[in-house]
Amino acid sequence: MARTVAHVIVDALKELGVRHVFGVVGDALNPLTDAIRTTEDLEWIGCRHEEAAAFAASAQSQLSDTLGVCAGTVGPGSVHLLNGLYDAAKSRTPVLAICGQVPLAEIGSDYFQEVDNDLLFRDVAVYRATVSSPDQMPRMLESAVRAAVTQGGVAVLTVPGDLGDQELGEDRPTRFALAAPRTRPEDPALLEAAGLLNSASRVTLLVGRGARGARTEVLRAAELLAAPMVLTLKAKEGFEGDNPFQVGQTGLIGNPAAAHALDSGDALLMLGTDFPYRDWYPTGCKVVQVDARAEHLGRRVPVDVGLAGDVGATLRALLPLLEEAPDRTHLDGARERFAHWEEGQQRLADPGHEHRRSGRLRAALDNRDHEIRPEALAAAVDRYADEDAVFTSDTGMATVWLSRFVSMRGSRRLVGSYNLGSMANAMPQALGAQLWAPDRQVVAFCGDGGLGMLLGDLMTIRTYGLPVKLVVFDNRRLGMVKLEQEQAGLPEFGTRLDNPDFAAVATALGLTGIRVTDPAELHDGVRRAFETPGPVLLDVLTNPEEVAVPGKPTVAQGWGYAIAKVKEILPGRED
Template sequence: MTTVAELIIESVAEHGTTEVWGVVGDALNPVTDAIRREDRLRWMGVRHEEVAAFAAGAQAQLTGRLGVCMGTVGPGAIHLLNGLYDAKKSHAPVLAICGQVPRPEIGSDFFQEVDNDVLFADVAVFTATVTDPAQLPTLLEQAGNAALQQRGVAVLTIPGDVGELEVAKGTSAPRFVADLPAAAPVPEAVRAAAGAIEAADHVTLLVGQGARGARDEVLELAERLGAPMVVALKGKEGFDHDNPYEIGQSGLLGNPATTLALETCDLLLMIGTDFPYKEFYPSGVTVVQVDSDGTHIGRRHPVDHAVVGDARLAVGALLPHVARREDRGHLDRARSAYETWQGLQQHFVDPDYEKKPAGFLRRKVDNPDRRIRPELLAGLVDRHAAPDAVFTADTGMATTWLSRFVRIDRDRRLLGSFNLGSMANAMPQALGAQALDPERQVVAFCGDGGLTMLLGDLITAATHELPVKLVVFDNGRLGMVKLEMEQVGMAEFGTVLHNPDLAAVAEAVGVHGIRVEDPHDLDDAVRRALAHPGPVLLDVVTNPDEIAVPSKPTLEQGWGFAIAKVKEMAVSPE
């Protein structure tokens, strides 16, 4: 006979999931015991359930299969929430298996009891509590299919007296449907959009993650239109390499070229992007938006022509209606601005930058302690990382440096909490990615605030021998918050982090630690870290006052920084 717990685990293994992440405990003990006896699955015990959810979400994004995590009764399930919200906003199919108090105690305010169906109602596309073994096959199949088809989170709750119950003899393990057929756009919508594109003089593309499967078609469209291509952060994976139309990111991660391309176009063509920052969109232009989800149309900026459908099919349908243009002026101006900006940025990827005239002057202003510039660290990691490395990035300044200095080439992958914007995601996502393939290089760009928030799970890397490379931008600050305060004229307050020697902490838990304080030691340290066969924490003491100028700086921001610096000189930050 087969138990409820065994049937769940058999279905997950049959689907192709290879790891289950979580913390063991009471109501889910039958489930972890079933995992112990299933050769196709590995139990990945973590120190905090939030790490489990982030790791499962990372695996789901990389494979398209269900990521699976577990949290037991009450607090264990609650700890999953932040990572599950990241999965929701990243459209990652994740199955969360949660514990519950025994059935007779449900509703009695029993020890640790929470109502999981209510708790997870906002984050999940499907929630259900199994109270009878006869329910399991249907509920499990619904949960898996909902997560896969709606690209979201499904939560299945197992009371403490249910996991060991037997299902009816002959019950087959449910099978999940992973196929997502591409939807073709309506021809009339394509023709209307093509007409608007043909009537425009200067077209700028804004391309995101949803266009990754349409790379060839999008590049051909950019070539015909002579259109510069602003690439959203999540679009770097797909459009960051071998792309003569690409001009980087917009928004706080951006550069002057993207501002130029957006402000001088008369038609903006959005393809597979939900770029959220409304203040960076151009005004007074025609907007065409291509998206597979019609609910995304127009929610960031008014849209004149909507094309709902798969990006590859939609752009492929547009191409026959678009003639090649001989005028390349719009593209050439944007590309020239981009290449000039890139050249200026490369000055920072030089350990001797501050000995040269421009660098010497700047050091006096923003780096009097001669700490390592984060741009140098990011550039060296890009230079030495494997061509098929998986990168993860913490929200904040770590993402800024990755965006500007790391190229996501053809075989590289990129993960981050780019929609939820959580702290502390880079290390957990790296653990999930590394578990999928121990031979593939996985590099996490960690902020010191993010890393220390879930510092206990350094032990997880050592325990499971996951050879992640954790690169820590150790500036002793919550850097993005500091930037946010200063640009509106506030003195930084509450942002200072009193960090230990993080390399020494790593060594204490079984992770190889390397600490760097001199820029001339950094190149060798990066090489050694990336070449080490096991998990590594590269602790790099970086400049806390480094400023990443946004693509469209304002006079108000400039005054804000000046006022903030005066206040900071008057009162030291705490």
């Protein structure tokens, strides 16, 4: 019996191991959703906004290293997918978006809701095409999936509304052939890199997510080179726990030890990272970079030796060429600085710190109302969360506090919009993560601004009974924007949020809502949130004046902050 276009798609998704398709139903998608309805082991997840659907699919893809799938119907339904798809594209994770279109005969006539999807998705997708005949299937689907998986990106397949239920003239099984090669550089390049690293006296490693599959080899390289290891945010997962070489992150969310480890080295070995912030790279040192994508080599910092290849395969060939460093001063000094910084951070996270002399002095400057410190909230979450918890975080200050106070020990996982930097990603990504791992604890670090953007998909969490724990850093501000304004010498403007009681909103929507306003009740509130079955929203009112000091604070930033504070107390301050 001949299959329809919709059934070809659905059967192929099941064959690929896809378990969920996220989207909002609509007329052009009816053949697809009906095919999903009658297919075992493939579930349609009806979201309240297509952007949330795309974020959820992106999170599942990043966590599983397999294809994520979302869908949007004609026109606005497809347009709404864009932000979540850009997150997938910037994260270089494979996502297939199935988009509806007006009837085939009406394409190009400015029909109701018609949007040129092939043009709309040109920038975000590695593959985009509109099915114009049933006979193009399954070849067109194979091309879309193959492009998404092998290139690590988004593929958009547009299906006109009158085509999904048409039968194929000649049906055949799908053939994807998705095996990816593991390449390494030629021996002369490896010898050159080894010579540079062996001749250096102070080597520092900068390790990114691209090295995640080569943990053993990366740790061995750090051991041989006696090199402190600076981690990008996406490398926390996989490299932070049980690692005697790591010194945390660099950049605005980083710490002085990591910044010093980079600046004091005479050689930098970059492994699987495209860390974008040029100002945080060291100057005057030799650089070796290993990356699977040759186009990444040297695009952030000048590179002396560029090695295009898989990090694991490259290191396995490079390690026998490396000599053991005779001096561990550089590593030991960096680790001592890092330990000292961590001790200071833990003091800030202690709710009792406000009652000590240094804490009282600090509170007089930035927390006169003695509100809950966001550091204390993040540290409490770290304490009570499971050792295999999956974390997501909204872009902004929520990510800063997660970066500094949550350890990716055990088998913990981490997902966020760390390349696109979108707001509103944490909650929908947690939705996708919980469906991917129904038996694991999923914890979302939500900014109040981000949560408010896609608040409607709390109802999706309720509908599917997903036991996610949403931790809201409720400072009534767009906190990162506030800090950026003040560091530039500008008074805070436009960042204040007139928030509802998010816990009450969650309760009204059928979730458990817990609201904490007193620092003395913080640990009890976090503990209750994690012990309560089912979905929980923990709304914690945190100090809006909290400042996250970067790893290398500049005089200009400090002066700008002082000027901004003066302007804020003069007439004209936003009330």
